[in-house]
Amino acid sequence: xxxxxxxxxxxxxxxxxxxxxxxxxxxxxxxxxxxxxxxxxxxxxxxxxxxxxxxxxxxxxxxxxxxxxxxxxxxxxxxxxxxxxxxxxxxxxxxxxxxxxxxxxxxxxxxxxxxxxxxxxxxxxxxxxxxxxxxxxxxxxxxxxxxxxxxxxxxxxxxxxxxxxxxxxxxxxxxxxxxxxxxxxxxxxxxxxxxxxxxxxxxxxxxxxxxxxxxxxxxxxxxxxxxxxxxxxxxxxxxxxxxxxxxxxxxxxxxxxxxxxxxxxxxxxxxxxxxxxxxxxxxxxxxxxxxxxxxxxxxxxxxxxxxxxxxxxxxxxxxxxxxxxxxxxxxxxxxxxxxxxxxxxxxxxxxxxxxxxxxxxxxxxxxxxxxxxxxxxxxxxxxxxxxxxxxxxxxxxxxxxxxxxxxxxxxxxxxxxxxxxxxxxxxxxxxxxxxxxxxxxxxxxxxxxxxxxxxxxxxxxxxxxxxxxxxxxxxxxxxxxxxxxxxxxxxxxxxxxxxxxxxxxxxxxxxxxxxxxxxxxxxxxxxx
Amino acid sequence: xxxxxxxxxxxxxxxxxxxxxxxxxxxxxxxxxxxxxxxxxxxxxxxxxxxxxxx
Numbered sequence: 001x002x003x004x005x006x007x008x009x010x011x012x013x014x015x016x017x018x019x020x021x022x023x024x025x026x027x028x029x030x031x032x033x034x035x036x037x038x039x040x041x042x043x044x045x046x047x048x049x050x051x052x053x054x055x056x057x058x059x060x061x062x063x064x065x066x067x068x069x070x071x072x073x074x075x076x077x078x079x080x081x082x083x084x085x086x087x088x089x090x091x092x093x094x095x096x097x098x099x100x101x102x103x104x105x106x107x108x109x110x111x112x113x114x115x116x117x118x119x120x121x122x123x124x125x126x127x128x129x130x131x132x133x134x135x136x137x138x139x140x141x142x143x144x145x146x147x148x149x150x151x152x153x154x155x156x157x158x159x160x161x162x163x164x165x166x167x168x169x170x171x172x173x174x175x176x177x178x179x180x181x182x183x184x185x186x187x188x189x190x191x192x193x194x195x196x197x198x199x200x201x202x203x204x205x206x207x208x209x210x211x212x213x214x215x216x217x218x219x220x221x222x223x224x225x226x227x228x229x230x231x232x233x234x235x236x237x238x239x240x241x242x243x244x245x246x247x248x249x250x251x252x253x254x255x256x257x258x259x260x261x262x263x264x265x266x267x268x269x270x271x272x273x274x275x276x277x278x279x280x281x282x283x284x285x286x287x288x289x290x291x292x293x294x295x296x297x298x299x300x301x302x303x304x305x306x307x308x309x310x311x312x313x314x315x316x317x318x319x320x321x322x323x324x325x326x327x328x329x330x331x332x333x334x335x336x337x338x339x340x341x342x343x344x345x346x347x348x349x350x351x352x353x354x355x356x357x358x359x360x361x362x363x364x365x366x367x368x369x370x371x372x373x374x375x376x377x378x379x380x381x382x383x384x385x386x387x388x389x390x391x392x393x394x395x396x397x398x399x400x401x402x403x404x405x406x407x408x409x410x411x412x413x414x415x416x417x418x419x420x421x422x423x424x425x426x427x428x429x430x431x432x433x434x435x436x437x438x439x440x441x442x443x444x445x446x447x448x449x450x451x452x453x454x455x456x457x458x459x460x461x462x463x464x465x466x467x468x469x470x471x472x473x474x475x476x477x478x479x480x481x482x483x484x485x486x487x488x489x490x491x492x493x494x495x496x497x498x499x500x501x502x503x504x505x506x507x508x509x510x511x512x513x514x515x516x517x518x519x520x521x522x523x524x525x526x527x528x
Numbered sequence: 529x530x531x532x533x534x535x536x537x538x539x540x541x542x543x544x545x546x547x548x549x550x551x552x553x554x555x556x557x558x559x560x561x562x563x564x565x566x567x568x569x570x571x572x573x574x575x576x577x578x579x580x581x582x583x
Contacts, residue, residue: 018559048536055543213529220533220540260568266555273548280544284537432565435558512565 013180027188027344039286040308046226053236064445069251071426079355097493098249111384114165116339123331162385173373203285215291218301247409265434362502417447
């Protein structure tokens with residue numbers, strides 16, 4: 001090494017080892033979607049038969065694109081802007097697009113964790129009473145009544161939402177200031193086992209409730225005709241894709257904090273299967289609880305409403321908790337789990353933004369985290385702790401996920417595999433450092449299956465949004481909050497590409513060298 | 529629970545948790561490669577790390 005800068009340049013941060021990395025990656029992948037999205041999606045798309053498209057999607061899309069992220073981050077060693085720039089200069093904008101997605105998601109994701117914290121406290125006294133829907137949107141969120149002329153955007157802050165939200169931001173900033181090993185990894189080492197234990201206790205308790213078997217019947221009874229329905233397959237690919245937190249920079253960033261001589265594919269398989277394993281656990285817990293609720297209300301499980309998303313967690317679950325023995329304990333376990341699952345994902349999302357800014361603008365970790373955290377916290381408070389927070393959250397979430405992330409994934413696959421033809425290099429990288437080898441099938445997955453399925457999803461979603469709007473919301477509102485989000489993502493990505501790098505990322509040699517240096521090429525080189 | 533629901537539940541758990549178990553065992557059996565291509569040792573010294581500016 002001849003560089004003289006090494007004395008002043010701190011080393012790139014690293015996870016302490018394989019276990020720390022795996023726990024952090026699982027903590028990131030296991031989020032709110034595992035708990036509140038998977039069970040409902042599986043139920044609505046063929047029940048037990050959903051397993052077939054789900055596993056196929058995991059093997060042909062989830063794991064391959066996870067490997068793609070790992071290979072990129074580990075080989076090109078940086079956050080998304082650094083990585084994509086090192087692949088090809090003009091691709092830097094795609095990196096910033098991913099950073100912008102993370103920034104936008106972080107500001108509303110924090111709000112949901114704040115709600116979970118509130119409900120964790122409310123569990124102890126079952127504060128929501130009998131009308132859980134009225135409590136959530138009325139008493140708690142004080143949601144603006146837009147259907148009857150209420151305002152679409154207000155600055156009427158709701159203290160009960162604002163205070164936990166601020167706590168979430170303080171905790172997030174504190175963890176990220178601690179760095180990769182002493183902040184992120186430590187938080188995951190504590191929270192992930194705690195989450196698994198708390199959630200397992202909850203699931204076991206739920207299974208023994210009256211009516212639980214009706215719920216499990218509803219979830220697992222197969223409807224084989226669903227396999228002929230294209231939408232079921234799309235739903236399976238969508239679930240796997242969103243649940244693994246791939247293709248918007250997180251796994252790129254995390255794998256860049258592994259040492260160079262580090263196994264990638266075997267830990268990747270552990271992460272992917274852990275994520276699905278947790279989803280399965282959540283499916284059983286949620287449907288056992290729903291079966292109990294249906295039993296108590298004297299209705300069929302099929303007649304229950306609110307079986308996915310925020311309504312499942314903050315309206316339906318409180319109703320379950322109110323009716324069961326030792327409800328407060330069950331409620332605390334559920335909302336505590338929700339908060340922990342969300343928190344370990346939030347820190348990974350924001351680390352992407354932090355890494356991007358540290359690398360491009362030569363900021364220290366502390367400076368980057370404090371600035372980004374402060375700006376994000378302010379936007380988060382202004383947008384989501386007011387009486388219109390839920391509407392904004394629902395809208396921005398839909399556009400940033402269903403349009404933003406999916407577009408990011410399609411672009412990534414098309415540029416890397418088809419246009420720049422980097423997939424052989426990335427597969428070589430994976431195989432050179434990993435114990436489990438990746439075959440040529442991987443090209444088909446990341447080059448054909450993933451972009452084809454996701455492009456179809458993207459186009460049909462955009463057509464649907466243009467034609468039908470979203471949730472019956474006001475068109476002008478959707479133009480600003482929905483399509484506007486997309487404009488912010490793109491404009492932000494372009495603007496962040498423009499400034500000069502404080503320290504050029506371009507004089508970089510990727511290791512292992514590609515094409516590989518073999519004995520014969522070395523001899524040729526020496527003879528020249 | 530009806531028969532097909534139980535079967536599908538057991539099958540789902542076997543496939544997903546079985547996959548997890550197999551991947552953990554595979555990783556434990558061979559946590560890292562023994563042979564790497566040359567180089568890649570002085571990790572952070574090979575790419576320019578970011579500069580500390582507030583120290």
